[in-house]
Amino acid sequence: MSYPTLMADRLINDLGILDKADLLRLEEIAWVRGVLVEDSELDGAEARLVIAKGRGVITITTDIQDQRRRFSIAHELGHFEMHRGIQELSLCLNQDIREINSKTYNNKPKLELEANEFASALLMPNIFFAPLCIKEEPSLSYISELSNTFMTSLTSTALRYVQLCNEPVVIILSKNNKIHWFQGSPDFERLREDLNLFIELDSKLDSNSLETRIFQGSSNPIKKRRTKASNWFTSGDFDKTATVSEHSIAMPNYDAALSLVWVDEELDEDYSDASEE
Amino acid sequence: MKNNKRIETEEQLLQVLEEFFCDVTEDEPIENIESELRDLGYDLAKLEKKGKEIVDLHIANSPLNWRNKAKKEIEIAKANLDKARIHEDKELDRKSLIDEIRAVLLSLGNKNSNFAPAHFRNFETASDNDLLSMLEQLKYLTSDQTNGEGE
Numbered sequence A: 001m002s003y004p005t006l007m008a009d010r011l012i013n014d015l016g017i018l019d020k021a022d023l024l025r026l027e028e029i030a031w032v033r034g035v036l037v038e039d040s041e042l043d044g045a046e047a048r049l050v051i052a053k054g055r056g057v058i059t060i061t062t063d064i065q066d067q068r069r070r071f072s073i074a075h076e077l078g079h080f081e082m083h084r085g086i087q088e089l090s091l092c093l094n095q096d097i098r099e100i101n102s103k104t105y106n107n108k109p110k111l112e113l114e115a116n117e118f119a120s121a122l123l124m125p126n127i128f129f130a131p132l133c134i135k136e137e138p139s140l141s142y143i144s145e146l147s148n149t150f151m152t153s154l155t156s157t158a159l160r161y162v163q164l165c166n167e168p169v170v171i172i173l174s175k176n177n178k179i180h181w182f183q184g185s186p187d188f189e190r191l192r193e194d195l196n197l198f199i200e201l202d203s204k205l206d207s208n209s210l211e212t213r214i215f216q217g218s219s220n221p222i223k224k225r226r227t228k229a230s231n232w233f234t235s236g237d238f239d240k241t242a243t244v245s246e247h248s249i250a251m252p253n254y255d256a257a258l259s260l261v262w263v264d265e266e267l268d269e270d271y272s273d274a275s276e277e
Numbered sequence B: 001m002k003n004n005k006r007i008e009t010e011e012q013l014l015q016v017l018e019e020f021f022c023d024v025t026e027d028e029p030i031e032n033i034e035s036e037l038r039d040l041g042y043d044l045a046k047l048e049k050k051g052k053e054i055v056d057l058h059i060a061n062s063p064l065n066w067r068n069k070a071k072k073e074i075e076i077a078k079a080n081l082d083k084a085r086i087h088e089d090k091e092l093d094r095k096s097l098i099d100e101i102r103a104v105l106l107s108l109g110n111k112n113s114n115f116a117p118a119h120f121r122n123f124e125t126a127s128d129n130d131l132l133s134m135l136e137q138l139k140y141l142t143s144d145q146t147n148g149e150g151e
Helices: A003-014 A020-024 A026-032 A066-083 A110-123 A126-133 A140-150 A154-164 A186-194 A210-215 A269-276 B010-022 B030-039 B044-061 B066-083 B094-111 B128-142
Strands: A035-039 A047-052 A055-060 A089-092 A169-175 A178-184 A222-228 A243-251 A256-262
Touching (some): A003 A066, A003 A110, A020 A026, A026 A066, A035 A066, A066 A110, A110 A154, A126 A140, A126 A154, A140 A222, A154 A256, A178 A186, B010 B044, B030 B044, B094 B128
Parallel strands (some): A035 A055
Antiparallel strands (some): A047 A089, A169 A256, A243 A256
């Protein structure tokens, strides 16, 4: 277990939180840890933490969505819990407070990555979230339900989901019809390594992809279909006729689409050879 | 069945438990305790359920429970933070704001850590409004009214 997750779990334990409804009391949680949350206009940052004499004030900019606000509070609380001996002032810009902690973003300062991971583990703690990740088949609809339950954004919920689910799934964000980042579940990462699956960042999605169709407008927010694995994996030792389950949703505010790809069939070339014999 | 006391109220339950645990040593195996309670005529499952209900109820209603006290304390803390607001008629230019923040940080550094000011490095790049609210928050945090208690 990583240090940020450990710290978030310890906080949950220290406060005797046994009901996930308590997670909605985020300002109260921050307060009992010594931090006051204030909503105020901020010109140069999305969120700010000022610490003095062992206590802190988190300022959250006013023009922010509820779920994003919660993530930002949890992010700053992470700085307070983990880094207050190192930095007494944290000015976190929009790009610092990211729900993604993928290797794609490993150029970000370590403290910001830790704060993001803490936020995710605090808002969706193992104790409540992990059992739900193995309860149903992977789908964006289910992840959307979870995001409503935990009052978290769809992206942060999806990323937490793939951390804890025991199916080979990968979350992919496409922007301007190009793969921007992805994050796989532990099972997916094992499969990726075994089959040398390659997901090419910044590669153009094919014109038949769900993203393309989603951006062209759709009344149904979540699209689900079976698609060729090769639509997502540029290369690898897999059967090129194999298919995967794909769910996608448009995120118009970000000019992006979020996809969940679930490898629910054997991809292995050897497996398909064996089944043909 | 011996000494089967009927437990009607929380007080009775606590009294029975207190009497019982006075006679139990720390190294007493749990099986012995369960057996003795059974001999006394208590249904262990019911006893556990009842005990948990009472404890949960008291925790939920306790004024010491953070869930009950935090909201009120936050209100007071916000009022205290408002007291640290710098009045509009006190015009502070950018240089004065930065000087004041530096002075607060320096006082923190003297009292708590020689490194405190270093942690606020680059704050000078913030906008005037952000510097002002930062100064107000620092003043609040360094006052003695940060614990959510009224005067």
